[in-house]
Amino acid sequence: IIHICLLQVNDPFSIVEVNARMNLDIVIKKLRIFHYKHRRMPSYQEMCKIFGFSSKRSGFLLGEKLIKLGIAEKNSKGRLRLNRSLLPIPVLGTIRAGHPTDAEEQVIDEVTFDDYLVDRPEDSYLLKVSGDSMKDAGIFEDDVVVVDKKAKPRVGDIVVASIDNEFTLKYLQNENGKMCLVPANPKYHTIYPKDNLTIEGVVISSMRKYR
Numbered sequence: 001i002i003h004i005c006l007l008q009v010n011d012p013f014s015i016v017e018v019n020a021r022m023n024l025d026i027v028i029k030k031l032r033i034f035h036y037k038h039r040r041m042p043s044y045q046e047m048c049k050i051f052g053f054s055s056k057r058s059g060f061l062l063g064e065k066l067i068k069l070g071i072a073e074k075n076s077k078g079r080l081r082l083n084r085s086l087l088p089i090p091v092l093g094t095i096r097a098g099h100p101t102d103a104e105e106q107v108i109d110e111v112t113f114d115d116y117l118v119d120r121p122e123d124s125y126l127l128k129v130s131g132d133s134m135k136d137a138g139i140f141e142d143d144v145v146v147v148d149k150k151a152k153p154r155v156g157d158i159v160v161a162s163i164d165n166e167f168t169l170k171y172l173q174n175e176n177g178k179m180c181l182v183p184a185n186p187k188y189h190t191i192y193p194k195d196n197l198t199i200e201g202v203v204i205s206s207m208r209k210y211r
Contacts, residue, residue, distance in 0.1 A: 027051075027062070028071065033122045041072060041080040119204065123150040127160065127169075129206075134158065134169055137184035143208045145169065147201035158203040163193050172199065 030050050034042050042050060047059035063080050066072040072080050129143045137158060139145065147160050159172045161181055170181035170191065181191040 024069075027066075029122055031066075031071075035082070036122075041082060043079070120148060120150065124148050124204070125201070129169065133183040133185045133188045135185050137171070139169070139184070139203075139206050140208065143206050145203045146205045146207070148204050149201040151202035151204065153199040153202050160200045160203065162196075162198040162200055163191055164195050164197075167200070169203070 031041065034046070034050060044056050044059035044063060047053065047062055048056055051059070051062065053059055053062075063072065066080070067074065072082060075081050125147055127145050127147055129139055129141055129145060132141055134140075139158070145158075145160075153159050153172055155172055155174050157172050158169065159181075161168055161170060161172070163181060168181060168191070170183055173180055173182045173190075175190070178192065179197055180193070181197075183190070
């Protein structure tokens with residue numbers, strides 16, 4: 001856990017150091033919610049409102065810390081924006097996975113990975129996959145799945161489940177009125193709960209690096 005220490009300004013004439021320890025995950029979560037709604041980073045004044053600061057100076061110090069951590073950067077006018085590596089990537093068109101077609105490059109849209117992979121950033125988290133029980137669903141070892149912890153699970157969803165106090169990634173199915181977890185690999189067996197089955201989240205997308 002990384003903590004951010006801020007200086008709190010209580011009035012224009014004095015700066016008082018306070019114990020303003022903030023979990024970085026919470027900071028990023030709130031910034032992502034704001035960016036998702038407004039398509040931009042908050043101003044220093046808006047940061048004060050978001051984080052409950054009494055001084056714009058504290059918002060400025062938080063902004064400087066985000067820059068040092070590589071989360072944000074300043075544009076030519078000194079305003080905060082997302083780091084360039086997090087900016088939208090152009091969508092140049094579609095490509096057939098069947099017969100080849102003539103190539104034509106044309107920007108048809110721009111997306112960020114948050115927009116494309118995550119519907120509700122504030123309710124989502126990532127998990128790295130271990131094992132091959134979901135390979136026939138296109139999820140392989142070392143892939144990263146995006147999990148929505150508040151999505152309502154439905155039969156047929158790929159879910160993160162706690163079954164008899166052990167966690168696993170499987171299809172959620174209903175067999176003869178009994179909920180169970182089904183792998184996407186024939187060498188594994190369907191898992192039926194002995195005591196309890198809790199769905200911790202629904203997988204909404206997955207990612208893989210090839211190089």
